[in-house]
Amino acid sequence: MSFEAGGGREKKFVEFCKGVNGLDKVILREVRGHSAEVYLNGGQVTSWKNEYGEELLFLSSKAVFKPPTAIRGGIPISFPQFGMHGSLEQHGFARNTVWTIDKDPPPFPTVSSNKAFIDLMLKPSEDDPKSWPHRFEFRIRIALGPGGDLMLTSRIRNTNTDGKPFTFTFAYNNYFYLTDIRFSHDLL
Numbered sequence: 001m002s003f004e005a006g007g008g009r010e011k012k013f014v015e016f017c018k019g020v021n022g023l024d025k026v027i028l029r030e031v032r033g034h035s036a037e038v039y040l041n042g043g044q045v046t047s048w049k050n051e052y053g054e055e056l057l058f059l060s061s062k063a064v065f066k067p068p069t070a071i072r073g074g075i076p077i078s079f080p081q082f083g084m085h086g087s088l089e090q091h092g093f094a095r096n097t098v099w100t101i102d103k104d105p106p107p108f109p110t111v112s113s114n115k116a117f118i119d120l121m122l123k124p125s126e127d128d129p130k131s132w133p134h135r136f137e138f139r140i141r142i143a144l145g146p147g148g149d150l151m152l153t154s155r156i157r158n159t160n161t162d163g164k165p166f167t168f169t170f171a172y173n174n175y176f177y178l179t180d181i182r183f184s185h186d187l188l
């Protein structure tokens, strides 16, 4: 039995590996066969499979896996701007930045027994363009429950040294897999 992830979780629940173009990827697995894949590029979930191995998310066959290009498909995170609602590039910069593994996340108010999860963090780097002049810590926990449910919990902290507030818009820009576009008419 091998242990890899923080907190002594077994490799079978959380596996760190390389994905397309050698990019860092994390695979979450649950005992009944559910799985999810997360790229550090964008902190983005790119795959979510049920216990039969069927894919639940859409990932474009033309998706580009080369930062700072955002990956088309899965669950891109729009932050600190949704769409064109502001002066930044469409959907902000979180989706085209490489996130880091958050080894020591602050505790959550509720205790969870999930074993298949990963904590990621996005912080502005020193050489960031000054187009969004705020300091922040964006933490996300991506968890796969024993029943295959996928849970994304985002926590955003203002770390501006002068205590200045900021506003932002945010979204999980989900791409769900559809077998037939005609089934989507109720969703559009």
Ligand SMILES: O=P(O)(O)OC[C@H]1O[C@@H](O)[C@H](O)[C@@H](O)[C@@H]1O
Binding pocket: 083, 090, 091, 173
């Ligand atoms: O094409 P982008 O920048 O990845 O944006 C993804 C989608 O974002 C949605 O918010 C827009 O409504 C779509 O029109 C757009 O295609």
